[in-house]
Amino acid sequence: MGNNRKAVFLSHSSQNYEQVKQIADFLEQDYNIQCWYAPRNIQKGDQYYVRIIEDLANKVSMVVVFITEEVGNSKFVPKEIDRAFFYNKPVVPIILNGAQIPKNLELLLCDHQWIDYEKEGISKLVEAVEEMYQGAERDDFDASSQLIINEPVIIANQKEVHLFKIHPFNLHKTAQVFVPFPKMNEAIKTLETEQTLVLYHPQNTGKYTAAIACLQKLGMKEIYEWSSDISMVEIYQHPLKSQTGLILEVEEGSFFENFPTHGFEQFIAKLKDKNCYMIFISKTEPTLSCFATSKVKVDPPEDVKQLVLNYLNYQVDDETIYNKIVDWLHTDEADGVLPSVCYPQDIKVILHKIKLYIQGDLDVTQFSRSLNENVQQRVKSWFQEHRKTRDIAFYLTLGMFEGQSFLFLQEKAQELSSMLYRELPGEEEEDLIIRIPQEQFLQNFEAITKQEWHHDDLGSDLKEVVYFSFPEDAKFIWEYVWKQMHYLKKPLVQWIMSLIKEGILTSKKKNPILLHLLNINFSELRKEVLQPLAKSEHVKDRLFVVHLLEELYKEEQMQQKVFQLTKTWAAQSNNEKLQWTGITLLGGEIGLKHFPKSLELLEPVIRTGRRSLFFPLQTTIQNISQIIYWGGKYEHLYFQFWNKLFIHTDEKRLEYVLRFAQGIYLTVPKLFFHTASRYENFWFQYFNALYRKPTQNLLIEKLAKTAMGKPDKEEVISNLLHLLMKKGFPDSKSRIQLYIEDGMQKIDSPIFLNEFLAKE
Numbered sequence: 007m008g009n010n011r012k013a014v015f016l017s018h019s020s021q022n023y024e025q026v027k028q029i030a031d032f033l034e035q036d037y038n039i040q041c042w043y044a045p046r047n048i049q050k051g052d053q054y055y056v057r058i059i060e061d062l063a064n065k066v067s068m069v070v071v072f073i074t075e076e077v078g079n080s081k082f083v084p085k086e087i088d089r090a091f092f093y094n095k096p097v098v099p100i101i102l103n104g105a106q107i108p109k110n111l112e113l114l115l116c117d118h119q120w121i122d123y124e125k126e127g128i129s130k131l132v133e134a135v136e137e138m139y140q141g142a143e144r145d146d147f148d149a150s151s152q153l154i155i156n157e158p159v160i161i162a163n164q165k166e167v168h169l170f171k172i173h174p175f176n177l178h179k180t181a182q183v184f185v186p187f188p189k190m191n192e193a194i195k196t197l198e199t200e201q202t203l204v205l206y207h208p209q210n211t212g213k214y215t216a217a218i219a220c221l222q223k224l225g226m227k228e229i230y231e232w233s234s235d236i237s238m239v240e241i242y243q244h245p246l247k248s249q250t251g252l253i254l255e256v257e258e259g260s261f262f263e264n265f266p267t268h269g270f271e272q273f274i275a276k277l278k279d280k281n282c283y284m285i286f287i288s289k290t291e292p293t294l295s296c297f298a299t300s301k302v303k304v305d306p307p308e309d310v311k312q313l314v315l316n317y318l319n320y321q322v323d324d325e326t327i328y329n330k331i332v333d334w335l336h337t338d339e340a341d342g343v344l345p346s347v348c349y350p351q352d353i354k355v356i357l358h359k360i361k362l363y364i365q366g367d368l369d370v371t372q373f374s375r376s377l378n379e380n381v382q383q384r385v386k387s388w389f390q391e392h393r394k395t396r397d398i399a400f401y402l403t404l405g406m407f408e409g410q411s412f413l414f415l416q417e418k419a420q421e422l423s424s425m426l427y428r429e430l431p432g433e434e435e436e437d438l439i440i441r442i443p444q445e446q447f448l449q450n451f452e453a454i455t456k457q458e459w460h461h462d463d464l465g466s467d468l469k470e471v472v473y474f475s476f477p478e479d480a481k482f483i484w485e486y487v488w489k490q491m492h493y494l495k496k497p498l499v500q501w502i503m504s505l506i507k508e509g510i511l512t513s514k515k516k517n518p519i520l521l522h523l524l525n526i527n528f529s530e531l532r533k534e535v536l537q538p539l540a541k542s543e544h545v546k547d548r549l550f551v552v553h554l555l556e557e558l559y560k561e562e563q564m565q566q567k568v569f570q571l572t573k574t575w576a577a578q579s580n581n582e583k584l585q586w587t588g589i590t591l592l593g594g595e596i597g598l599k600h601f602p603k604s605l606e607l608l609e610p611v612i613r614t615g616r617r618s619l620f621f622p623l624q625t626t627i628q629n630i631s632q633i634i635y636w637g638g639k640y641e642h643l644y645f646q647f648w649n650k651l652f653i654h655t656d657e658k659r660l661e662y663v664l665r666f667a668q669g670i671y672l673t674v675p676k677l678f679f680h681t682a683s684r685y686e687n688f689w690f691q692y693f694n695a696l697y698r699k700p701t702q703n704l705l706i707e708k709l710a711k712t713a714m715g716k717p718d719k720e721e722v723i724s725n726l727l728h729l730l731m732k733k734g735f736p737d738s739k740s741r742i743q744l745y746i747e748d749g750m751q752k753i754d755s756p757i758f759l760n761e762f763l764a765k766e
Contacts, residue, residue, distance in 0.1 A: 011139055012067035015095070016043035017086040021076040025102060029072075029128065037132050042066050044082075058082070062089050068096040068138045070131070071115065078108030087114045091704050094673045096138045096621055100131055113700060117665060119617035137545040138621065155599045156231055158639055161245065167602055167643065168236045168244060172229045172253075177218060183316040184219040185307040187212070193302040194223050197285065200300035201277040204286040210563035211306045212350040214255065217285040221251030224283055229253065233603070234566055242269045246276060252284040255566060262292040270296055310348040311335055314357060321357045330364045331357075343370060345377050351561065352378060355478075372476075381478045384452070385486050392450070395430060399423035401451055402487065402498070405480035406505075406519050409471050412444055412455070421504075425497040448472065452479065481522040488526055499534045506539065506550060517554070524558055528567050540575060540587040548587045556594050565599075572596055576607045582618050585611065589619060593626030601633050602643040609651055615662045624666070628673045634681060641681060645688050652695065664696045668705050675712040682722045690729050697730070697738035703745045 014033070018026040026043060033039040042065065048057045062069070069090040077083050090097050091114075100121040101107075107115065121130050156170035187193075197203040197220055205213045205220075221229050229251040232241060241254070256262070277284060286292075292301055307313055315335055322328045334340055348356065359376060362368045374380060392398070396419075403419040440447050448454060452475045460469050474480060487494055502520070505511045511520070524531050536555070539547040559568045575588030589611065591597070597604035611623055633640045648667065655663045671677060682689060693706070706723070713719035730742050 011040070012065060013040040013042040013047075014135055015062060015066040015069040015086070015090070016041050016072065017069055017083050017090075018043065018072040019074060019076040019080040019083060020044075022072055022074050022102065026072055029123075029131075032128050033132070033135075039132070039135055054082070058086060059089055062086065062095065063093050066095065068098065068135065070135070071097060071099045071111075073099055073101045073107060073111070073120075074103060074105045077105075078110060084110055084114065087111070088702065088704065091669070091672065091702070092708060098131070098134045098138070114702070117615065117617065117620055117662060119620060133543075133545060140545055140549050153595060153598055155601075157637070158602065158643060159230065160639055160642060166233075166606070168233045168240060170231050170233070172218065172231055177222070177229060179320070180215050180218045181222060183313075183320065184212075184215055185309050185313045185316060186219075187216055187304050187307050189302050189305070190216070190220070193220050193304075196300050196302060197221075197283050198224060201274050201282075202284045202286070202297075202300050204288055204292050204297050204301040205304045206288045206291050206301060207304045208289050210349060210351060211304050213287045213304045214253070214562065215350065216304050217253050217287055218251075220285060221253075221283060224251070225249075226251035226283065231255075234569075235603075238266050239269070242273045242276075246280045246282050248280045248282070250280075250282050252282060253287065254284070255287040257566075261288070262290070262294055262297075265292075265294055265296075267294065267296050306347045306349050308347060310344050310346070310356075311340065313348055313353060314344070314360070317353050317357060321354060322361065327361060327364060331360055334360070334364060339370065343374050343377075345379055351563075376476045376478055378478065378482075381476060381482050382486075384476075385479060385482045388452075388483075389486060389490070395426050396423045397450070398487070398494075399426055401483055404451060404453060404472060404474065405483040406517070408473050408477065408480055409458070411469060412448075412472055415472055416440070418505075422497075422501050425501050426494060429493065429497045452476065481519060484519050484523060485526055488523060495530075499531075502535060503538070506547065509546070511550070520554060521558055524554075525561065525564065528564070532571060536571075537584075541581050541583040543583065548583065548590070551587055552590050552594075555591060556596065559596055569596060569600055573603075573607060576611070579611075579614065582616065586619060586622050589622045589626050593622070593629045597626060597630050598633060601630065601640065602647060604630060605644070605647040609647065612651065612663060612666055613655055613659055615659065615666075620666075624669050627670050631670060631674055631677055634677060641684070645681070645685055648692075649688065652692070660695070661699050664692070665701065667692070668696060668701075672705055672708050675708050678709055679712070679719050679722055682726070686726075686729075689726060690733070693726065693730055694734045694738050697741045698735050699737070701741075703741075706742075706745060 016026055016030060027046075030041040030043055033041055042061060044054065044058065047061070048054060069086065071077075071083065071087060087097060097115065097118055098121065099107075099111075099115045099118055100123050102123050104122075104124055119134070121134060123131070154173045154175050156172050158167040159169040159171060160167065161169075193203060193205065193216070203220070205217055207213060218229055226249065228247070228249075230253070232252065232254040234255060234257070236254070246252075276282075291303070315332065318328060318331060322331065344356075345352075356377075359368065359373055363370070363373045368376070375384070388401070389398075392401075399422040400415065400419040403415050403422055407415060407418060445455070453472055454475055455470050455472055457468055458471050460467050487498070502511070511517045520531075520535075524536075536551055540551045542548055555568050555571070558564050572588050572591045575584045576592060578584040578588065589608065592600075592604045592608065605627075608623065608627060611619060612627075631644070634644050651663060652660065652667075678689065696705075706727075709723050713723045727742060727746065731739055731746075734742065
């Protein structure tokens with residue numbers, strides 16, 4: 007664990023100091039987990055209350071509460087837990103010596119996952135702490151930044167959102183960069199005549215962009231996309247807006263196998279009546295008779311030069327470089343170097359290579375040899391000439407670990423070589439002993455050594471590392487083996503899994519080889535690699551999968567598959583670890599891009615009240631809650647989710663659900679102030695229900711402190727309290743009254759306090 011992490015606060019009774027100190031020593035010395043506990047971390051002369059509160063707020067990342075027979079008499083522990091919640095610090099209760107939970111802590115900790123130290127030991131505590139750390143360190147996604155996502159279409163009395171308006175940015179970009187595919191004119195004429203069209207191709211050739219472009223050519227200013235889990239029967243019944251384009255990306259094969267032709271003619275008539283057009287996007291060619299005359303194969307565009315020119319505005323900012331690239335693209339040399347066809351995902355790479363060539367970092371030969379079609383041919387030729395297992399092992403190892411030292415590559419190649427030999431009966435194993443000069447050996451793999459500075463906590467050091475002459479070789483080497491040498495798949499998967507367990511393939515690295523293999527064969531690697539890691543007992547394994555899939559989701563052609571897998575895992579109530587992984591995935595870009603479906607998936611999980619899922623579930627919904635700042639439709643659906651959750655939860659579970667919601671609202675107080683006027687009734691109903699039963703005043707205190715010194719916000723919270731006192735339940739009124747008389751004194755805002763009491 008990194009030393010830059012904040013400490014873990016150990017909340018305990020002073021009578022248990024020696025045992026807590028012993029556990030703290032274990033955590034610090036054996037696991038490098040820094041701890042904060044009294045009296046060790048309180049300097050002489052400091053006031054306990056002041057130091058504890060300040061350090062809880064600023065110096066610790068989480069709180070571990072030690073439950074013992076003595077803790078019930080502690081004055082500090084309940085207050086430390088209270089402040090931990092107030093400052094949004096994760097809390098982990100741990101039972102020592104088989105103690106019972108004292109009554110004064112039951113309400114505070116009843117929703118949290120407990121660790122029994124006698125039964126589960128220090129390793130379980132370390133695992134829980136690591137989970138909290140890792141969750142806090144998911145810094146590759148900023149939920150507060152608005153993503154380019156399609157806007158949900160809200161239909162009155164409709165339970166689910168099925169239709170999304172495609173973001174204007176995507177429509178504008180398509181209009182700017184799209185280059186017609188070979189059968190574009192045929193596709194437009196077919197769509198105009200038939201009202202529907204199926205665009206198909208087994209690979210990612212830009213079918214989605216082509217669909218938008220076809221609809222734009224027919225004058226559709228607004229284009230919508232159906233949810234991937236909608237049925238055709240629901241589409242038939244859905245109301246349509248005049249002069250709009252509709253797109254549905256269908257599941258491979260299964261969609262057309264179960265296509266309900268009954269009602270299709272009426273749907274076509276409905277499209278004509280509304281002057282609407284609908285395009286299906288598929289990897290497979292439909293064989294249904296109703297699509298016999300309305301299907302077109304989308305091959306990649308052939309005018310690669312124009313495609314590159316169109317993308318220049320989105321990829322190159324430097325005006326000088328931009329002009330040089332434009333000039334070069336109009337030369338005969340460009341005609342001879344550029345590939346004959348180009349897939350959309352390759353554009354960024356090709357533009358980068360052109361830029362390197364323009365700047366003099368690549369010559370024409372290197373440029374040409376680095377293009378995908380030439381790399382594939384070179385890799386194929388290598389395998390035709392080199393058949394020794396030990397050479398294949400080194401080739402693959404270099405592909406996985408470019409930029410490492412030669413000695414490291416040798417060591418890992420030897421491990422892989424041994425695994426491969428075990429799967430090749432009759433072939434005698436050879437040691438990977440290099441008997442020729444290193445440079446000569448590397449030439450056999452089109453690899454070179456470079457000098458690079460490496461930095462660590464001991465300083466900087468110049469090291470010699472190994473790279474391919476052409477970086478693109480790495481992924482095509484693995485692709486070739488994966489597709490052509492099936493008998494090696496099993497040991498390769500075993501090797502990959504062993505590397506992950508060793509921590510060599512870290513989540514931060516987001517290994518490009520694994521990502522490429524997932525693109526090639528997602529279903530197979532899902533079963534062999536992703537699934538076992540996603541349900542691992544070790545949080546690092548699960549987070550590796552989370553980071554890997556979040557990176558894979560950035561590729562448009564993989565989004566549907568990744569979300570489908572996320573949905574499946576999030577619903578796995580019979581496997582908590584798998585469900586944990588699915589819930590955590592929904593806390594990133596995936597959850598926001600599939601809003602409000604992501605909240606629908608989380609709703610039943612909240613109701614179960616599983617303590618082991620409390621922290622990832624809370625973190626995920628906190629992230630998704632940022633959606634309310636993106637506009638009224640998102641607000642509406644967000645509060646619709648909470649209303650539905652509260653209304654449809656039975657009385658026994660409602661208390662837990664209300665407290666869970668309090669934990670979410672505590673972390674984002676601006677959510678309340680942003681929506682208080684528009685959703686006044688929601689907030690009244692929520693607080694009224696929350697305060698019917700004994701609960702903490704944390705949320706009202708947090709809102710009041712947030713409002714302190716801001717007259718407009720003070721008025722908002724003051725109005726809420728008055729409304730509760732006027733119309734609330736008797737129990738709620740009495741608890742609010744106690745807060746007004748006692749708790750509001752903590753706010754330390756004379757203006758706020760006096761104004762409120764004056765209204766009384």
